Amino acid sequence: MSESEAxxxxxxxxxxxxxEAWAPTRERCLAEAVAALVDSFLERPLPCASTAVETSLPADSDENVLVGVLEEVIxxxxxxxxVPVATEVSADRSGVRVRFQMVDLAAATPCGAVPKAVSLHRLRFRRDSHGWRCAVTIDV
Incomplete structure (x- = not known):
């Protein structure tokens, strides 16, 4: 899987x-999941970022990291x-460090229901022979 296959x-x-999101690395797959979440309720192109927010999340399991990142967006x-217009994820000793490039929600054009929560039902996040894949249900 090449970088263009994310x-x-x-x-x-x-x-x-x-x-559903996919990428060659776990961190890029997490960023793709964030992009999918944002695309579900905001139209592209998104406005330019006006600020950044950073957070660290523990990585006791890949699924918990996925849920944590998406819950942080919500x-x-x-x-x-x-809301994030771009996301960078990097691994650190205790889990992952996430940097969101943020924009005011009022500056973006809505196109769907704003997400309310991440469901644990049928949650998947794992590596396969092509890279990393995740699937998650979002309550709207």
């Missing part, structure tokens, strides 16, 4: 949203009114 898609799901939207 991506994501949204899958219709009864009363919810299902996201939290930032609800609390600060900001």
């Amino acid at each position: 991506g994501h898609r949204l899958i219709p799901h009864t009363a919810d949203l299902r996201i 939290f930032q939207g609800e609390v600060s009114g900001m």
